[in-house]
Amino acid sequence: MQTLFILAGVAIGVGVIVFMSGLLSSLQANFIRRVLTSQPHIQIIAPDEVARPLRVAPSGVVVASIVQRPAQRLRSIDQWQMIRTQLLRRADITNVSPTVTASALAVRGDASRSITLTGIDPEVYFNIVKLPDYIILGQPRVTSEDIIIGAELAKDLGVSVGDKVNVTAASGALRALTISAIFDLGNKGANERSTFVALRTAQALSNLVGGVTSIDITIQDVYAADTIAASVQAEVGMQVDSWIKTNAQFFTAVNAQKISNTAIRGFVGLSVAFGIASVLVVSVIQRSKDIGILRAMGASQNQILRIFLLQGALLGFLGSLVGSLVGRQSLVFLHSFLRQADGSELFPLILEPSLFVAAVALASVTGVVAAAVPAIRAAKLDPVVAIRG
Amino acid sequence: MAETVPVLRLEGVTKTYNADTAAAVEVLHGIDLILQRREFVALTGPSGSGKSTLLNIVGLLDRPTTGKLFIDNRETSAYGDAELTRLRGHSIGFVFQHHYLLSAFTALENVMMPMLADREFPNEAMRERAHALLSEMGLAKWENNLANNLSGGQQQRVAIARALAMNPPLILADEPTGNLDTKSADTVFDMMRKINADNGASFLIVTHNNDLARRCDRIIEVVDGRIVTPP
Numbered sequence: 001m002q003t004l005f006i007l008a009g010v011a012i013g014v015g016v017i018v019f020m021s022g023l024l025s026s027l028q029a030n031f032i033r034r035v036l037t038s039q040p041h042i043q044i045i046a047p048d049e050v051a052r053p054l055r056v057a058p059s060g061v062v063v064a065s066i067v068q069r070p071a072q073r074l075r076s077i078d079q080w081q082m083i084r085t086q087l088l089r090r091a092d093i094t095n096v097s098p099t100v101t102a103s104a105l106a107v108r109g110d111a112s113r114s115i116t117l118t119g120i121d122p123e124v125y126f127n128i129v130k131l132p133d134y135i136i137l138g139q140p141r142v143t144s145e146d147i148i149i150g151a152e153l154a155k156d157l158g159v160s161v162g163d164k165v166n167v168t169a170a171s172g173a174l175r176a177l178t179i180s181a182i183f184d185l186g187n188k189g190a191n192e193r194s195t196f197v198a199l200r201t202a203q204a205l206s207n208l209v210g211g212v213t214s215i216d217i218t219i220q221d222v223y224a225a226d227t228i229a230a231s232v233q234a235e236v237g238m239q240v241d242s243w244i245k246t247n248a249q250f251f252t253a254v255n256a257q258k259i260s261n262t263a264i265r266g267f268v269g270l271s272v273a274f275g276i277a278s279v280l281v282v283s284v285i286q287r288s289k290d291i292g293i294l295r296a297m298g299a300s301q302n303q304i305l306r307i308f309l310l311q312g313a314l315l316g317f318l319g320s321l322v323g324s325l326v327g328r329q330s331l332v333f334l335h336s337f338l339r340q341a342d343g344s345e346l347f348p349l350i351l352e353p354s355l356f357v358a359a360v361a362l363a364s365v366t367g368v369v370a371a372a373v374p375a376i377r378a379a380k381l382d383p384v385v386a387i388r389g
Numbered sequence: 390m391a392e393t394v395p396v397l398r399l400e401g402v403t404k405t406y407n408a409d410t411a412a413a414v415e416v417l418h419g420i421d422l423i424l425q426r427r428e429f430v431a432l433t434g435p436s437g438s439g440k441s442t443l444l445n446i447v448g449l450l451d452r453p454t455t456g457k458l459f460i461d462n463r464e465t466s467a468y469g470d471a472e473l474t475r476l477r478g479h480s481i482g483f484v485f486q487h488h489y490l491l492s493a494f495t496a497l498e499n500v501m502m503p504m505l506a507d508r509e510f511p512n513e514a515m516r517e518r519a520h521a522l523l524s525e526m527g528l529a530k531w532e533n534n535l536a537n538n539l540s541g542g543q544q545q546r547v548a549i550a551r552a553l554a555m556n557p558p559l560i561l562a563d564e565p566t567g568n569l570d571t572k573s574a575d576t577v578f579d580m581m582r583k584i585n586a587d588n589g590a591s592f593l594i595v596t597h598n599n600d601l602a603r604r605c606d607r608i609i610e611v612v613d614g615r616i617v618t619p620p
């Protein structure tokens with residue numbers, strides 16, 4: 001009876017851990033996948049303009065000068081073709097895509113919206129940002145007359161695939177572009193502001209013919225982004241950002257989650273351990289007569305010890321087996337229950353078998369550890385006292 | 390030569406409970422005792438005289454406070470717990486008043502228990518031996534019953550079968566018939582006598598039943614922690 005209760009206790013504890021860990025790792029993996037398919041792993045950005053005072057102070061004279069930060073104009077990355085060749089030679093870098101990013105105004109009839117224009121070479125760029133995966137209408141075609149816009153912007157401007165929009169750049173240049181596709185990046189801001197045009201078109205609109213404002217990069221090992229970014233920075237002498245840095249908030253949040261997750265696991269583990277221990281303590285008392293008899297029959301202290309350690313391991317093992325199953329099923333249930341408005345899944349469920357193996361193994365070990373005190377007590381029982389009861 | 394070595398010998402055994410405390414009481418005072426092979430001996434005496442204490446010491450469940458205990462001519466005072474356990478498993482069979490079977494197991498499994506603890510028997514051999522012993526006790530039909538589902542007399546016979554499992558030279562019984570009606574008590578006693586005759590195991594039986602005591606080879610009487618019958 002107590003055995004049943006403690007098994008249920010272990011199962012619930014392990015179930016909670018499995019459920020929580022599975023959910024967290026699914027959400028996390030999903031977020032990372034989204035980030036990694038919607039932004040470059042590493043980005044080289046053109047340096048800001050810095051104002052230099054014209055007057056040079058004669059030596060020995062201190063001149064206080066107030067240097068105003070200049071209004072930032074778009075600037076191209078110097079010798080970007082050379083940098084690209086250089087980067088492509090590195091084994092850890094898989095794609096290099098020069099882009100132009102500029103602010104502009106999209107106008108359609110009375111409606112106008114400010115947008116961010118990204119000029120891309122689709123051949124390479126789509127290897128970095130899997131834009132075609134996010135397209136909900138139209139074709140990912142980017143000729144010099146095309147523009148790909150977000151769902152939110154399309155709604156605001158009241159346009160659809162095939163319609164034309166007028167794009168006015170900060171430089172004053174104007175172009176009428178045809179909407180070739182509409183995407184949904186799953187983020188309202190991006191769906192409102194991001195637009196994609198041919199590199200050539202963006203260069204022309206922003207008076208940067210032949211220039212680029214950033215170089216987007218993908219790499220082999222996405223988790224090495226920080227180190228690779230640093231080494232690229234050393235190589236090209238420009239500001240280089242990694243996705244880890246631009247999503248620092250996310251990683252801070254993940255770390256906080258991990259810590260609280262570990263704490264919860266620890267406490268659940270402790271309560272499972274105490275539960276098993278208390279059941280076994282009671283069991284040792286209840287069975288002291290049997291223990292005494294076994295000792296009289298020639299069972300050694302070690303054998304008695306092992307019986308109870310094994311019992312602890314079994315409680316942990318069986319309980320966690322049930323718990324893993326329950327945790328898994330509730331995840332699957334939650335996953336099928338939580339749907340987006342259109343009925344598609346909210347996040348992909350990622351259930352690593354290793355999670356269950358680890359949960360069961362840890363619970364079994366916890367069972368053995370928890371059983372140690374009662375088992376030692378049982379082994380040390382004086383058979384005479386035990387038998388007399 | 391080996392035949393003349395007594396199966397059990399006690400020299401000046403005393404037992405003090407709660408030694409080194411204010412509650413210390415000496416309940417056995419210098420017990421000398423020899424039990425030969427094949428002997429079938431009754432241990433009698435008033436309640437509280439120290440019979441169970443003596444039996445526990447002889448059975449290596451408890452240690453004498455002073456004095457020497459020889460089992461098969463082996464002096465045991467220097468033995469550690471593991472050695473005592475081993476000697477106990479091989480040389481001594483116990484039958485208790487309250488039979489003390491493991492209630493969650495079948496009669497057969499209970500009889501297998503000492504062999505399991507010894508770990509030197511293959512599974513099949515254990516089963517066969519347990520079955521043979523239970524048959525001898527007239528319990529073959531009941532061997533797969535849970536111990537709980539047997540009558541008192543049957544349970545006590547299972548306990549005897551269990552005591553015989555390792556074929557020990559010495560069997561200790563603490564009021565084995567104390568909880569049985571006269572008829573069952575007679576059956577159990579006869580079985581012990583038969584085993585004694587068949588395989589030569591020595592018996593030391595604590596009993597309050599004078600009729601049964603008189604049917605033993607010899608009676609040892611303990612009064613106030615001393616043996617009062619001349620050996």
Ligand SMILES: Nc1ncnc2c1ncn2[C@@H]1O[C@H](COP(=O)(O)OP(=O)(O)OP(=O)(O)O)[C@@H](O)[C@H]1O
Nearest residue numbers: 406407414416434435436437438439440441442443
């Ligand atoms: N663990 C113990 N601690 C203290 N005193 C004990 C202990 N066990 C037994 N005694 C005392 O030792 C004396 C002998 O007890 P024992 O059980 O050996 O008697 P017995 O001859 O078997 O009696 P009975 O016929 O009632 O079974 C008794 O006075 C008892 O109270």
Ligand SMILES: [Mg+2]
Nearest residue numbers: 440441442563
């Ligand atoms: Mg007694």
